Structure formats: structure tokens, C-alpha cells
Amino acid sequence: MTVHSADLPVPDTLVTTRLTVEGMSCAACSGRVARALSARPGVADAQVNLLAGTASIRHAPGLSPADLAQAVTRLGYPATIPQDTAPVARTDEAATLKRAFLTALALTLPVFVAEMGGHLIPAFHHWLHAQVGSGPLNWMQMILTALVLAGPGRRFFATGIPAALRGAPEMNSLVALGSGAAFLFSAVVVLMPALIPPASRHVYFEAAAVIVTLILMGRWLEARAKGQAGAAIRALIDLAPDRATVLRDGKPVPVAVADLWPGDLVLLAPGERVAVDGVVTEGRGHIDESMLTGEPVPAGKVPGDPVTGGTVNGTAALTYRVTATGSDTTLSRIVAMVEGAQNARLPVQALVDRITRVFVPAVMGLAALAFLLWLVFGPDLAHAVVAGVAVLIIACPCAMGLAVPVSIMVGTGRGAQLGVLFRRGEALQRLSNARLIAMDKTGTLTVGHPELLAIRTQGITETDALRLAAGAEARSEHPLGAAIVAGAVARGLDLPPAAEVKASAGRGLSGMVEGRRLLIGNLSALTEAGIDPAPALRDAAEDDAAQGATPVHLAVDGRHAASFALADPVRPEAADTIAALHRMGLRTAMLSGDIPATAQTVGKRLGIDDVQAGLMPGDKLAAIRDMGAGSVFVGDGINDAPALAAAETGIAIGTGTSIAIESADLVLMSGDLGGIPRAIRLSRAVMRNIRQNLFWAFAYNTALIPVAMGVLVPLGGPQLSPMLGAGAMALSSVCVVGNALRLRRVR
Known part of the structure; x- marks a missing residue:
């Protein structure tokens, strides 16, 4: 979620601070963090990624990152300044939640068996009450449930209750109020039964315990799935080896990659990964660059050719001179670009933000309404409590908050594996609406030299x-x-x-x-x-x-x-690319500075719909602006930079100039034109996945909140159990994340 400051003083230079934020569990949480950060003087905008657990803040240099972290921590979400740029690891979170779930499960099972076993098997109910008695059974359930709420379930109360008291309730508030209400009502029945009408003296300890246990299970599964969602970018980071062999005074010396400097000569053994970017000085061979470019065929290398850190050497021994290290390497820049795209806020997210901002308070109001209606028209107080608790539990907006960011994270990561690098996350949504693909000729449709x-x-x-x-x-x-x-x-x-x-x-x-x-x-x-x-x-x-x-x-x-x-030969894949774009229902155009006769000949040979030639850079810019909505421009040269920036979506050929790449929204790392339809297919798949997630999240809440309130009861239907509500709520988040993970198989 992104929020912009309303009264920001604009300094000459803005800096960016990245925070790791813990405890965010739904869109309401990320929205509160973003609004709190943007409200601070000197903050230009704040992007909060619920899925990654991060916040990226652009602010004036005088604003301390530690102050920003403290502002978030005071909200109830512990924030720290990460020591490196690696993605937030989900392994520790998943392990912690797994332990909490198993502990809650061990404590909840006796409560569940004692209460629900008797309902399912009447003979067991009679035997248990004859052996133990209803009073001791209720005390046992109360003690075990209290341990569940005070132990594994404490996280919901520690965050949710303060948030509710500050007038900004969120998902943890719903769980805390729902399970707490069920426990308190049942405790009153056990400790002070005279306060409760005889017809309503039922205990719901099993509901409170099972609610917490199921939601912990859902969060554990969700954390595991989130870890899988970031697997692609972690795989890129893991490509870089830890050590390399450097020539020092003519002798090979093993050193840590962090100790390499530009100018060092590195020995590259057969099958070894390239440590950092460089230029081959000795040897001839092939290097597998598929993890960076998506191209399965190894690239031939001779002295003078560049090599990229993270790629894999073939069967020949090579020597290369280091040209870039640390954050300046291609691999580090790719990781930074992918992370930036994953933190982006798509236009479709605005709908989610508007709804979730009022959703939790509305749910609390509906829960109160359900309680009052059942209290007035229902058979007893117990049914009113059940209705209120069920509404609170089933209406969690977790799935809504995850619907967009999880698809972005998986989609951009998959794109990086395919050699399609989204520099700006918004390009994912815009590219899916593309209708006209315009391309430069020289260096884009052709190889770039006669x-x-x-x-x-x-x-x-x-x-x-x-x-x-x-x-x-x-x-x-x-x-x-x-x-x-x-x-x-x-x-x-x-x-x-x-x-x-x-x-x-x-x-x-x-x-x-x-x-x-x-x-x-x-x-x-x-x-x-x-x-x-x-x-x-x-x-x-x-x-x-x-x-x-x-x-x-x-x-x-x-x-x-x-x-x-x-x-200037036409690229071998150009004709197939144009045909693929036509099959996708897209129109194509060529914008070239070459003489009209040559450009028309190339355009006719490739089957391009519209050819404009003899254009100066300013003419290309005007032509792009005339294309309007849905315009995509593909280019590679310095003269293409204005058009790449002006197009609704700019795609740069990865083998082109740096200024063209920096002006684009999307980079084809291999320089293969086949990446254009590949990128569009991926964009469409991501947006289709987001729509599916949003439909599931919204439809789920829209359908089940009335059921939880008891709208089916007058029609002869059942009253929804809070336990079933907790299970369905946990399932909704897991389904959203699981659906997004299907993007890892997009080809």
C-alpha cells in the first residue's frame, strides 16, 4: 500500500529508507502503517508490502530512519532497519507459528474431545460425565482454554486490543474480541452461573480454543506459502558464490567474493559460477546464462566478452577481469529492480484499500447488530453470543490484503526467471491492457549493425x-x-x-x-x-x-x-514474435529513423501493420503520444529513451544502451524479441490471478457474513458455528496464496 503525504515540504533530494515490519496480518494493518508513516513531516510517500513485511519510505535527508522505525513500533508493529537488501526471510516466522500452532493444538484437543465428542457420540458423553462430572469438566476446559489464549493466542490480544482501543481495529482485534467473548461468557457460566439465565448456561470454551488454533494453523500455512512466493528472488540471490580464486602476484589465491575489487583477475574453473561481473581476458568457452536471461543455449565467450556474476561456466577454464562488485553487479541490480517492482502498488489495489479501511469497523458493527437481534428475537443469550462471535471471526480481511501483493511477488519473480525484468510493478497491470505494440527497427527488430x-x-x-x-x-x-x-x-x-x-x-x-x-x-x-x-x-x-x-x-x-x-539483418525471432502478437489480438507498428524504402521492406517482410519511417527522436515521441492508451514501445538505443519513457509501457532490449534500459518499465534481459509476447502473457496471467483472488476474498466475505449473522435460521438453515468460521477464514487466506503460487508454472 502506498500513501502520499498531504503537506510535504519538497526538499532538493529525497532518500529512501527500508524497514522490516513484523506483526502485519491484513490489509488494515498495512494501511495503518502506511498512513502513520506518511503523516510524519518530511515523508514524501510510504510503500508498505504486507506480504514481504517491509516498508519503503522516501523522505527528506534530515529525517532519521530510527525515528521512522520507532513510529511504526509505537503502533504495535515492531520495525527494524535491515542490515542488508535481501528479502525478508519467512523461514523463522513459519517455524515460530508452527510451534505456536502445535502447542495450541495439544492444549485444545482435550477441550474439543470433551465437548464435541459428547455431541457426536452420546454414549461417550454419558460415560465421561459419569466418570468425571460436568463441573470438573468445565473447569478443565476453562484452564486449558485460558492457557491457549494466554500462550499461543497472546499475540492476537497484544496487538488487537490496543488497536481497537485506539479506534483503529484490525484483524487481530476481530480474533481477540471473538475468542475473548466466547471465553468470558463461558467463564461467567462456570464461575458465576447465577448471572446467566438457566436456558443460556452453555460453555463455549472449545469455540474459543479452536478459533485460536485454526487461525494459527492458517497463519503458519500462509507464512510457508509466502516463503515459497519469494523463492524466485531468493534463488537469484543464491546464484552468487561466496568465494573466488584471484591471481595475486601471479599465484591463485582463494578469497571471499566480498574482497574482490574492480581490476582483479579471477580464475574461472569448468563448471564454476562466475563470482561478479567482468570481461574475459583468457580462454574460450561457453557460459550458461539461463537463470538471468531465460535463454537455454549457453553463450559463447572469447577474450573481450562480458561475463555476469551468478552465471555458470561450461567446460573451459577462463580468466576474467572484474568490472563491478557489490551492489553495482548485474545480479544485485536485478534483485533490487525485482524487489522494487514487488513493493509497487498497482492501480487495482486502490479498490482494496478503500474497502479494507472501513471493513473491520463495519464488521464489528455487524457483530454487535447480530448480537442485539439474537438477544431480542432469539431463544437465549447463548445464541446471541454465538452469532456475534461468528461474525467477528469469519469476516477477517486477510485474504483481501494478500490478494494483490502475493500475485505481484510471484509474478515478478517468475518473470525474472524467464528473462523478463519488470522494473516498475505498475507495468504488470498496464501491459495486460496493451493493444498496440510499436517497435524501433535498428537494434530492435534487426541485429543493429549492417x-x-x-x-x-x-x-x-x-x-x-x-x-x-x-x-x-x-x-x-x-x-x-x-x-x-x-x-x-x-x-x-x-x-x-x-x-x-x-x-x-x-x-x-x-x-x-x-x-x-x-x-x-x-x-x-x-x-x-x-x-x-x-x-x-x-x-x-x-x-x-x-x-x-x-x-x-x-x-x-x-x-x-x-x-x-x-x-542490417532482421533478428531471426522477429517474424515469429510479430505473428505471436497478432495471435494475441494485438496490432503492431514500426517507428524507424531509417529511409522509408528500407523500413517498408522490413515491415512488409515481418507482417507489421503500420510502418512509419524517417523519424527523428522527437517524431517518435509524438507518434507514441498519438497512440494513446494501451501503447507499448520497444526500443534499445539512446534515441529511443524519450519514447520509452513516454509510452504507457516501455520495453527495453537488455542488450541495448543503459539510458534506454533506465527509461523503460520492463527489460528483456536476453535481448530476445520473444520476450515481448512472453511478458504480455505473464502480465495477463498475473492480472487474471489477482482478479481471481479478489473475487474469492470479496465473495467469501459477502456470502458468509450474513450466514454468520444467522440469516438462514428463519429459513430452516443452521446457525454458523464460530469454529467453522475460524476454519473457513484460515482457508480463505491459504487459498489466495495457493492460487498465486500457480504463477510459478507460467511459461
Whole structure:
């Protein structure tokens, strides 16, 4: 839940403090913590994650984190400043609740058997009362139930009663009032029976004890499920090894990863995990990066290639130089981004917040109303107590509070495993409503750099033409020239030296190679130099241009000798990605700064619905804004950053520039375009899961509160037992968390 301060003084710089908060059990709890934090002067906003048990506060530098922690602790929710950025562990909480549940169960079983066993088996009832007597049995039940409430159940009273007295009741208040009312009524029957009409002298110790036991069981199961919900991000954290082997004075020395520094040379054995980010300096091999990118095929590595901490080396021994450590590593940034997304407050959460803010007080009012109605129209006081207690117990808003955050946590964690990194949690909801996917061309739909596709020659061999051209272009910095050089190197050709190299912007390049004068450029460059284009080469070049390639011509000693077809190849997965988006009912568009002919050719080949070319960065921005609601833009370059930020949802290719990634809501870590439909499917699955959770939580309370009040009794139906209400309430939270855990299997 997020709350913004109403009268915040805006400082020049805000800092963020993260707190670990214990004892929050429902949406009312997290709402109280968020409102209390936001009310403090100097706080810009407070995000409270019920599921993770954390609070993230943006505030002025002068506000002490210790003061913020104390403010939350005073509310009854112990808050501390965590020592690291790891997710809050749920193991200790689950173990504590398990012990409390088992203790309560051991104390409750005799009470339950003594009371309910007699109802189920009349012969047992008569035998037990004959052997022990009703008076001692009631005393035994009272003592054991008191131990349950004062021991394992004390947590409900310690938090719930003070909250109710402060006028801000929450889930613990409902449990404390319900079980406490059942116990006090029964104790009065045992200790001062004259105060109770004879017809109402029934004891409900088993109800009070079973209520606490069942709710403890539900919380234990819930804590276990919460731990599973955060398993994906903990798995990412566990990827980083504890130790590495560093070269010190030429000798291998084992050191703790925390002691590594940028510049260190690390030895990487076959099968070993990469400790931190770096660059390969020696060796060739493959590294499995699937846990970070979702790509199952290991990536080839040669000297100069980057390696990422947490990935797994293949069968070759490598050496790499450390480039980043600690919080600067890719793995640490991914964990921070996922945690940030999991703490986000989706727009759908606003509905839950509005309801739960008034829900608990309303339930207490309905419980009081049910008690009064049964007192007036019912057969006796005991039935009125049962009705009031049942309403208090069954209406817990735990499931409502868990419905959204648990789905976000599991969904974003699963996305990280698939190489789909949600930098902002709100993108989960917005992406599910996507209707138009716009993409940049160069570097997004294409690989981002031109390659040599074909060579046509006249009066010269292909090898000689390529060798001469590459010799001259080796002195050029133009991307097309680099493609020619790369093509020659790929064929194993030796590049001859060039002299008198001169470049002409927009035309080409000239120079001397092996005593032959070369001119490399477009047709305009040839005609301006008085060289007649060869018809066959000119026609071939026109055909190449029609297919989206860029023709580059070569003249040797004043004669048109060759034509090179250069193009930025379309990514192999691009066509399948566009087809997948169409099958999902989405429209596609290309926004490119390339020349219209090339862009139209690429768009037609891929089946893109709308192609806009020749766009400057400002033009892309305007086009994105014109797309309106449901717009998604996918890009990778610096010039894409404004469009990524302006789109309703911006998706950055993980292999792109840092500024593009920082401007996006979502990052495809592997650079695979197939991540786009994957991300949309995951987003839709998460929102579908949230809707299912909310329906269950709201429908459950809407249906069962009237039943607990006794609306079925006049129609011949049963009056709901508080024990059944406690079991159903615990089951509702477990069902919500269990449903969210299904997202771990999304593919």
C-alpha cells in the first residue's frame, strides 16, 4: 500500500529508507502503517508490502530512519532497519507459528474431545460425565482454554486490543474480541452461573480454543506459502558464490567474493559460477546464462566478452577481469529492480484499500447488530453470543490484503526467471491492457549493425573486389565500411594497405590500394566522378534496394567493377514474435529513423501493420503520444529513451544502451524479441490471478457474513458455528496464496 503525504515540504533530494515490519496480518494493518508513516513531516510517500513485511519510505535527508522505525513500533508493529537488501526471510516466522500452532493444538484437543465428542457420540458423553462430572469438566476446559489464549493466542490480544482501543481495529482485534467473548461468557457460566439465565448456561470454551488454533494453523500455512512466493528472488540471490580464486602476484589465491575489487583477475574453473561481473581476458568457452536471461543455449565467450556474476561456466577454464562488485553487479541490480517492482502498488489495489479501511469497523458493527437481534428475537443469550462471535471471526480481511501483493511477488519473480525484468510493478497491470505494440527497427527488430549479404562483380573476381574494398574501408569509421571489412575478415582475406584515403560525406570513399585507384560509394558518387555505371550491376543494386539492402558500388581505375549488398539483418525471432502478437489480438507498428524504402521492406517482410519511417527522436515521441492508451514501445538505443519513457509501457532490449534500459518499465534481459509476447502473457496471467483472488476474498466475505449473522435460521438453515468460521477464514487466506503460487508454472 502506498500513501502520499498531504503537506510535504519538497526538499532538493529525497532518500529512501527500508524497514522490516513484523506483526502485519491484513490489509488494515498495512494501511495503518502506511498512513502513520506518511503523516510524519518530511515523508514524501510510504510503500508498505504486507506480504514481504517491509516498508519503503522516501523522505527528506534530515529525517532519521530510527525515528521512522520507532513510529511504526509505537503502533504495535515492531520495525527494524535491515542490515542488508535481501528479502525478508519467512523461514523463522513459519517455524515460530508452527510451534505456536502445535502447542495450541495439544492444549485444545482435550477441550474439543470433551465437548464435541459428547455431541457426536452420546454414549461417550454419558460415560465421561459419569466418570468425571460436568463441573470438573468445565473447569478443565476453562484452564486449558485460558492457557491457549494466554500462550499461543497472546499475540492476537497484544496487538488487537490496543488497536481497537485506539479506534483503529484490525484483524487481530476481530480474533481477540471473538475468542475473548466466547471465553468470558463461558467463564461467567462456570464461575458465576447465577448471572446467566438457566436456558443460556452453555460453555463455549472449545469455540474459543479452536478459533485460536485454526487461525494459527492458517497463519503458519500462509507464512510457508509466502516463503515459497519469494523463492524466485531468493534463488537469484543464491546464484552468487561466496568465494573466488584471484591471481595475486601471479599465484591463485582463494578469497571471499566480498574482497574482490574492480581490476582483479579471477580464475574461472569448468563448471564454476562466475563470482561478479567482468570481461574475459583468457580462454574460450561457453557460459550458461539461463537463470538471468531465460535463454537455454549457453553463450559463447572469447577474450573481450562480458561475463555476469551468478552465471555458470561450461567446460573451459577462463580468466576474467572484474568490472563491478557489490551492489553495482548485474545480479544485485536485478534483485533490487525485482524487489522494487514487488513493493509497487498497482492501480487495482486502490479498490482494496478503500474497502479494507472501513471493513473491520463495519464488521464489528455487524457483530454487535447480530448480537442485539439474537438477544431480542432469539431463544437465549447463548445464541446471541454465538452469532456475534461468528461474525467477528469469519469476516477477517486477510485474504483481501494478500490478494494483490502475493500475485505481484510471484509474478515478478517468475518473470525474472524467464528473462523478463519488470522494473516498475505498475507495468504488470498496464501491459495486460496493451493493444498496440510499436517497435524501433535498428537494434530492435534487426541485429543493429549492417552485414555483407552479396557481391556482384564485372571483370573482377569476388575475392579481389572484396579484398581491395576492405583494404580501403579499413581506414574508414562508417558502419557500411565496417561491414565490408568484417565480410573480408570472415572469409580469411588479408587486407592490403591503402593510401590517399579520402572520405566524402554522403557519397563514399576514395584511395589507392596496390597501385589501383578505388572509388567506393553510391551511384551518385560514380556519376559525379564521370564513371558510367555497368547496367548489370546497376540493375542488381536496384533489386537489392527493393529487398531492403543498401547497395555500395566499387570502381577500380575508373571502371564500375562491383556492387556490394549490405543490410542490417532482421533478428531471426522477429517474424515469429510479430505473428505471436497478432495471435494475441494485438496490432503492431514500426517507428524507424531509417529511409522509408528500407523500413517498408522490413515491415512488409515481418507482417507489421503500420510502418512509419524517417523519424527523428522527437517524431517518435509524438507518434507514441498519438497512440494513446494501451501503447507499448520497444526500443534499445539512446534515441529511443524519450519514447520509452513516454509510452504507457516501455520495453527495453537488455542488450541495448543503459539510458534506454533506465527509461523503460520492463527489460528483456536476453535481448530476445520473444520476450515481448512472453511478458504480455505473464502480465495477463498475473492480472487474471489477482482478479481471481479478489473475487474469492470479496465473495467469501459477502456470502458468509450474513450466514454468520444467522440469516438462514428463519429459513430452516443452521446457525454458523464460530469454529467453522475460524476454519473457513484460515482457508480463505491459504487459498489466495495457493492460487498465486500457480504463477510459478507460467511459461
